[in-house]
Amino acid sequence: MNELILTQPDDWHLHFRDGDMLKETVPATDRCFKRAIVMPNLVPPVTNKKQALAYRDRILSAASDTSFNPLMTLYLTNKTTPATIREAISEKIPAAKLYPAGATTNSEAAVKGIESLYPVFETMSEVGMLLLIHGEVTHSEIDIFDREKVFIDQHMEPLRRRFPNLKIVFEHITTADAADFVLESGERIAATITPQHLLLNRNDLLVGGVRPHNYCLPVLKRNVHQQRLREVVASGSQKFFLGTDSAPHAKHAKESACGCAGCYSAWSAIELYAQVFEDLGALDKLEGFASFYGPDFYGVARNTDKIRLIKEKWTIPDQIDLPVGEKIVPFFAGHEVNWKLAR
């Protein structure tokens, strides 16, 4: 097959950042995706309707495609109230993000004691706002490779029992445990999967030297987990959909003694997913994953425009120069990709 025509996809999880960085990140995404669920972990975080709407305007000003539709999210903190949720849903803000405090980039202000937010989840369930979860515990005694599994036992199971009507997206899952938890759950629990967790495992982070550009959170896991994620997307299950977690950091901040977590995949995301599905002999399942199951789960219309991917080899650049003098190393820099989005 030399050409793929797909219903235009959406990215159900990414990080645009703010300020000048938007001129880089928003066009990189709107070249391909119609909508994107925009993560709220700015400094300070996006915790209310007013901040979310102002951030949305800044994103729209940086868009290269005027029909691009950023979907905003609220950052839950211990100060979030049911009223915060009601105000946000009245402005059609579809989702709120739960970061356990300390779990990842800019999560210091986030939630301590998830149970204390149960009244907020009650309201979200009532008004139909989705709960997006970074599913890792942060206790120092729990090994970093076990943090997703322990989160399932300690928090996802109780949430599933307590809030049967709340729609939950288990974001950027990395383990067979998470994939199986989602498969065993009812139709109100789904998950996003990133390109890096389909393409790589922890050997790609640690063998032959530490590779900081493959460092993200949740961290890459052993290959059996990678294989399980590949299996579930190849199966065509509607419970798994595209969320890149594209998350830029300056080159110097990643290539550091204490490097930041995040892979900036926007410039190659759909192409890399296509490559994975092709490797799996499951190209016929790509459109569901990229373009149908996300909107179906969020309860919004599927896109009607199309995109075209052609079979053409190209190499992901070694770096991107930002106008402000910073550089970013894109995810999979220097690697050859088999598919290309046609302009």
Ligand code: DOR
């Ligand atoms: O690798 C990651 N980077 N994981 C996250 O959860 C956050 C993200 C970021 O904001 O850089």
Ligand code: ZN
């Ligand atoms: Zn993220």
